[in-house]
Amino acid sequence: MKSEIIAVGSEMLTPWRQDTNSLFLTEKLNEAGVTVTFKTIVGDRQRDLVGAIRNALGRTDIVILMGGLGPTEDDLTREAVAEALALTMRRDASIVAALHARAATWRIAMPSNNHKQADVLQGATVLPNPNGSAPGQWLDSVFGGYRKLLILLPGPPNECKPLFEAECMPRLRSILPARHIARRTLRAAMIPESQADSLLAPIYTTFTDVETTILAHTGDIQLILLCAKPTAEAAQQRVDELAERMEEALDDYLYSSSGETLEQIVLDLLGLRNATLAVAESCTGGLVAQRITSVSGSSRSFLGGAVVYSNDLKTSMAGVAPDLIARHGAVSAEVAQALASGIRQRTGATLGLGITGIAGPTGASEGKPVGLVHFALADAHNVEHVERTFRGDRDRIRQWAAQQALDMVRRKLM
């Protein structure tokens, strides 16, 4: 079954705004066994919209329209569908009543143009929208002699997504052949994408019934495995078989078998070991702390740390001896190690992490290029050190460095 998603709204034809709902809708449609073969973005002009709807009906079985259901003159989706399929509309009394009730709870009189949100296409089923004023519509119709399904959804993500999930998915499942999806997400850190692919391609290409997607992002690889079978068990078994083979191949690059983020895994491992962590960050400037504290409950294992941007702070907050900095430079193995030990001592954490490097674009010197970063991790017994040189702009170097730092903690705790 093929579908087209049409996002309606002139703002999505500017340089500043993008349709994002369609990613969610695609995931859900795929689950139900529907392929997305086209996506179209069209402005708030009825002629353009009618043409786009007719094109979509001519080339797919299911057409999903998002947006253009509001009360303003620019909201033309209902009218355009009516024109494209030569349908009439009726004003639904119960929707009008609901619009009045909604306006009353906001203690305002309902503007008269709001009434158009109660217009229902001939033959359509109204899909209630608990999060907004415009309901969706589900229309089983005929175009060019073929049966077609049209779904009209509100544009705001907080209305579109729950409505689609609650109202459309059960209806789609009831009309499409039963099918069961199994999905797994594996994640690996600090393995180059090309290396991951040459390790994994010989494996996943033999699993022709499992769809494998590889997403790579600054030191992080996500492998999304998806399989559809007549039973849930059969689908799960194939996904698990492939996952197991991939896990083996990825060895210790693998950090998650079910999609958790690296910061979540680090916190899980710290919790498991009853250990705590503190960080002293120079070039990453708080990025590592920020990633860890983005996880709810992180305070159980993460004590905090210092952002030691200036040399004085490296000394006053993390106890790095000034002459160490003078001798080796702020970006050096020695200073990274002193940061790690120092922050560990000052905070009483089980593990202390130190990061110092050159994020650029300025700050390079003889033998110390932009992208050079020293990492150190201290426990009660010793201090490990890693040196890496990353490529890219300031933002990218900082992202890579934060990923490497978290991965170092993970490897220590494994």
Place this chain on the structure above:
Amino acid sequence: MKSEIIAVGSEMLTPWRQDTNSLFLTEKLNEAGVTVTFKTIVGDRQRDLVGAIRNALGRTDIVILMGGLGPTEDDLTREAVAEALALTMRRDASIVAALHARAATWRIAMPSNNHKQADVLQGATVLPNPNGSAPGQWLDSVFGGYRKLLILLPGPPNECKPLFEAECMPRLRSILPARHIARRTLRAAMIPESQADSLLAPIYTTFTDVETTILAHTGDIQLILLCAKPTAEAAQQRVDELAERMEEALDDYLYSSSGETLEQIVLDLLGLRNATLAVAESCTGGLVAQRITSVSGSSRSFLGGAVVYSNDLKTSMAGVAPDLIARHGAVSAEVAQALASGIRQRTGATLGLGITGIAGPTGASEGKPVGLVHFALADAHNVEHVERTFRGDRDRIRQWAAQQALDMVRRKLM
């Protein structure tokens, strides 16, 4: 002049990847006086692609195709354009030579399927691509009796964007009426979007020749003003007139008249005052430090700070008295003030910033809801305090809090 952008690639019809080039292309096309009236995303199937190209040629003047120019069997854009317009292709000897030379610099033999990248559509001009192997093509053609322009671009953003800028913009400017664009971006912090719009709408609606776009994002408002006139001076004058009126209306909510970020402005003001800043963050967990240090050169004015997630660290790193925490709780005006004064003293910074709050979803208590955040800013003479309660999830509350914290520093320095 109307255009359609067609992004080619099955990966953009999955739940995981999105076209982003079109935002850049839209900005450039608008500058040249071309409107984008449709965007279409189509997979790597020749039939679908031919249909999409014909649709686009039927409804717009300029059709821009991105992607599908590579060497694989899935790369079908050239073939689809040839079929849609019934054109032949010729294999260009100089492109073949360039492909061989490129392969030689990588010390590999050129795979034979790479040759298809040298296929040039009948009547097309080759657009050199210094960043990749597939050149672009510029095709002045006729469809349905009308003159149409087709532009074929490579898909990777680092190839597509510079090629469009260098090769297509001058050509577009030479065939389209001369037009001069002026643009200004104003930015304001911590003003509700509805309040900004009710302040500004009466002003910008009277400037019908300037296009105003309002983008809102967790405590940050961007106003993008755009005007096209026959001369650059006339366009600039109108944009500046509107900007001046808006600046007045926004008063001290305005922080930038030319698009700088809030962290950049804070650093500029610190530099101007010869002042330094240090931060002690609890609920924002390094987010403020991270935003500031994302700016190159921030080390001149930003010393660093402490991420004091645990109560012990509030004491050991920022000198907050334990009995103050015991008496008022970690999330209190008193602790925020002690954090600000403490970090200021310990680092010797001109200004010390303290942030403590409940990012949620857990951690609320009697009278202290999720979203409550206390901010304090200390200088040599006194400590200011602000209390705010933000709505939303953990991520949103942290984003709002970081924005409020930076805005507090900005207002102090103004």
